[in-house]
Amino acid sequence: MKQKVVIKVSMNGQKSRSKALKKVVGIQGVEAAALQGQDKIEVTGESMDVIGLTTSLRKSVGYAELVSVTPVGEKKEGDKKDGGGGGGGGGKKSETPVPIVWPYPPYVTSVPEYYMYPVREYDNNCSIM
Numbered sequence: 001m002k003q004k005v006v007i008k009v010s011m012n013g014q015k016s017r018s019k020a021l022k023k024v025v026g027i028q029g030v031e032a033a034a035l036q037g038q039d040k041i042e043v044t045g046e047s048m049d050v051i052g053l054t055t056s057l058r059k060s061v062g063y064a065e066l067v068s069v070t071p072v073g074e075k076k077e078g079d080k081k082d083g084g085g086g087g088g089g090g091g092k093k094s095e096t097p098v099p100i101v102w103p104y105p106p107y108v109t110s111v112p113e114y115y116m117y118p119v120r121e122y123d124n125n126c127s128i129m
Contacts, residue, residue: 002072005043005050006036010063020061027053044072 011017017035024033024041029048036042043053050069057064 002031002044002046003048003050004068004070004072005045005048005053006067007041007043007054007057008039008065008067009041009057009061011039011061016061020057023056023060024053027056040067 009020011020020041021033021035024030024043027045027048030043030045030053032044034042041057050066054064054066
């Protein structure tokens with residue numbers, strides 16, 4: 001579910017504003033972030049941890065207060081069908097899935113052969129004594 005979050009943050013200068021925006025954008029699930037006035041940040045995203053977002057802002061910038069969390073209304077197809085008039089072309093619009101592009105290669109779960117070293121058997125005799 002997409003949601004819009006407004007957080008009040010104490011930002012004294014340009015440095016703290018950019019630090020707060022960098023922190024917000026780095027959180028998983030955040031799609032957009034914008035400044036509202038001098039002391040508010042508006043964050044839009046899907047399935048993001050709002051409490052974790054506020055806590056991380058408190059740790060990095062300073063005072064942060066959660067002002068509002070509201071769901072974002074998405075376009076409904078029922079609104080188009082109910083609007084009477086106009087004529088023509090009432091077919092369904094095919095929705096093709098958008099491909100997901102990952103910015104980094106996936107994590108390697110297996111160890112390549114050239115990282116494996118042979119295990120050597122050592123005697124229990126200590127060479128120092």
